[in-house]
Each structure stands twice: as structure tokens, then as C-alpha cells.
Amino acid sequence: MSGLKLFHTMNGNVAEVAPRLAEVEADVQHLIEAHMETMLGVRFVASEYGTGPVHGGRIDSLGLDENDAPVVVEYKRGTDAGVINQGLFYLAWLMDHRAEFGHLVRARLGAAAASRVRWSAPRLICVAGDFTRYDEHAVREHRHCIDLVRYRFYGQQLVGLETVASVTGQTAASGTGRRRRAAGAAHAGRAQGAMAELAAAVDETLLGLGPDITRTENRLYRAYRRLRNFACVCPPQKTKLLVYLKADPKETGLVPGFTRDVTGLGHHGTGDLEVQLRSERDLERARDLFRLSYTAA
Numbered sequence: 001m002s003g004l005k006l007f008h009t010m011n012g013n014v015a016e017v018a019p020r021l022a023e024v025e026a027d028v029q030h031l032i033e034a035h036m037e038t039m040l041g042v043r044f045v046a047s048e049y050g051t052g053p054v055h056g057g058r059i060d061s062l063g064l065d066e067n068d069a070p071v072v073v074e075y076k077r078g079t080d081a082g083v084i085n086q087g088l089f090y091l092a093w094l095m096d097h098r099a100e101f102g103h104l105v106r107a108r109l110g111a112a113a114a115s116r117v118r119w120s121a122p123r124l125i126c127v128a129g130d131f132t133r134y135d136e137h138a139v140r141e142h143r144h145c146i147d148l149v150r151y152r153f154y155g156q157q158l159v160g161l162e163t164v165a166s167v168t169g170q171t172a173a174s175g176t177g178r179r180r181r182a183a184g185a186a187h188a189g190r191a192q193g194a195m196a197e198l199a200a201a202v203d204e205t206l207l208g209l210g211p212d213i214t215r216t217e218n219r220l221y222r223a224y225r226r227l228r229n230f231a232c233v234c235p236p237q238k239t240k241l242l243v244y245l246k247a248d249p250k251e252t253g254l255v256p257g258f259t260r261d262v263t264g265l266g267h268h269g270t271g272d273l274e275v276q277l278r279s280e281r282d283l284e285r286a287r288d289l290f291r292l293s294y295t296a297a
Contacts, residue, residue, distance in 0.1 A: 232269025
């Protein structure tokens with residue numbers, strides 16, 4: 001169980017707000033499905049989707065994440081030893097029914113979204129009242145993208161989500177520095193000299209913000225996420241490196257030539273704040289912005 005304690009303050013007094021589980025599993029499912037993009041960074045596609053008479057099951061939720069990866073979401077009211085295996089069962093079905101999922105995405109999100117579905121890293125998100133240490137170990141033994149998310153209700157108006165474990169399917173979020181640096185070097189290898197070194201330093205800085213960070217790759221950008229993306233780094237250009245953050249541009253104090261509000265403007269990756277890095281000095285200036293975006297994710 002989470003060690004987080006929440007307190008309500010009023011008139012100089014402090015009272016603890018006791019955490020509680022949902023009355024029924026459906027309460028969690030309905031809440032998250034209604035606000036899936038805000039809560040999980042996943043666009044909702046379908047609920048209680050039947051997998052046919054041969055497979056004989058129902059997927060709690062289907063979605064498409066910020067990086068265009070298909071997502072299976074499974075919910076449990078409390079602790080359930082079978083949630084990971086059940087989710088992987090449905091993930092395997094999804095991989096065998098790509099065209100069917102594509103039709104669902106097209107009907108719900110449009111043809112453009114369906115054309116961008118990225119099958120290289122489908123995700124499983126398990127939302128439950130709690131997980132055991134065996135669950136946390138098990139996800140790190142699978143070569144799949146899996147997030148374990150603990151929920152809690154507080155009073156009648158607050159709900160908390162906490163990422164317990166997250167793996168990318170290749171290396172765990174807590175992977176060794178050697179593996180992280182090797183991947184960073186591969187990304188930076190598209191550039192030469194100073195920009196390659198700067199890209200590797202940005203990778204190390206973003207991964208160093210916390211133990212719950214996972215990194216996903218595609219040809220247009222690299223995404224760093226907790227449960228949702230908090231930073232996207234584009235391949236290095238000749239003289240600069242572009243990083244997009246989930247920080248509010250209106251609250252950061254824009255600096256010409258360093259930060260730019262790209263709200264509503266087309267760009268690769270996610271986030272409304274563009275940070276332009278040209279040197280190690282710029283990276284030092286950007287550290288507080290990186291942490292601000294990480295904290296908000």
C-alpha cells in the first residue's frame with residue numbers, strides 16, 4: 001500500500017483524509033475511461049471489447065497513447081495476482097488483430113490517427129488498488145511495455161494515481177547507466193561533434209530526474225514519460241536540439257531564442273513549450289524547466 005498521506009487544512013487545523021478503494025471495480029474503470037487522456041495520457045478507443053468466441057474474453061479498455069502505441073488497460077478493485085497475466089493475454093490477442101484495432105481507431109479517432117498506429121511497442125496498463133513485490137518483479141521479466149498503476153480515492157472529490165513499476169519492453173525504468181548511455185549515444189549518433197555530445201547529456205539529464213522514467217523511440221522523436229510524456233527530444237540539428245515539454249508556456253517566462261510557445265502549432269512530439277538547446281549552458285538553464293514538466297506529468 002502507498003505510504004502517501006493526504007491532509008486537509010482548514011482554520012488552522014489539520015485532518016488526515018483517509019484513502020479508500022472503490023466500492024466496485026467499475027467505478028475505477030468508468031472514471032478513467034471518461035478522462036483517460038488527462039489521467040493516463042491515452043486516447044480512449046473502446047470499452048469492454050469482446051475478443052470473440054474462440055478467445056472468449058473482454059478487454060476492459062482499449063486506447064492509443066501519445067506516441068501512437070496501442071494500449072490495453074485492465075482494472076482491478078484491490079490486489080489481484082492475475083491482472084498482469086490477464087492483461088498480457090489480451091495484449092497477445094491485440095497483436096494478432098491489428099486490422100480490427102485499426103478499424104476501431106478509425107471509427108473513434110479518424111483516419112489520420114489510424115494511419116499512425118505504431119505496433120513496435122504496444123502497452124499494457126494495469127490499474128489496481130495495489131500490487132505485490134512479485135508483480136513488480138514479474139513485469140521486469142517480460143519483454144513488453146507494462147505500467148503498474150496504483151489508485152486511491154480520497155474523500156469524495158480526490159483520486160490519486162501512482163506508478164508502481166514501468167518497463168519499456170527492452171530495459172526497465174531502473175536500467176543501468178551503461179545501457180542508458182548506450183541508447184543515448186545511438187540517438188545522438190545522427191549528429192556530429194558538439195550536438196551529439198549535447199544530445200547525450202540531455203538524455204542523461206532527463207533520465208536522471210527520477211526512478212520512474214521510461215523512454216520510447218520512434219524516427220521522429222524520443223519520448224520520456226512517467227505515466228504520460230513529460231519531454232520529447234527531436235533528433236539533433238546542425239546547430240540546436242529541440243525539446244518539447246508539458247510545461248505551461250504562460251507560466252515559464254519565455255526567453256527569445258531559448259523558449260517558445262508552440263500551443264496549436266504543428267511539431268513532432270508532445271508538449272506546448274519548445275526549448276532550444278545550443279550548448280551545455282543552455283542545458284543548465286533548462287534543468288528547472290525539465291523538472292517542472294516531470295513533476296506535472
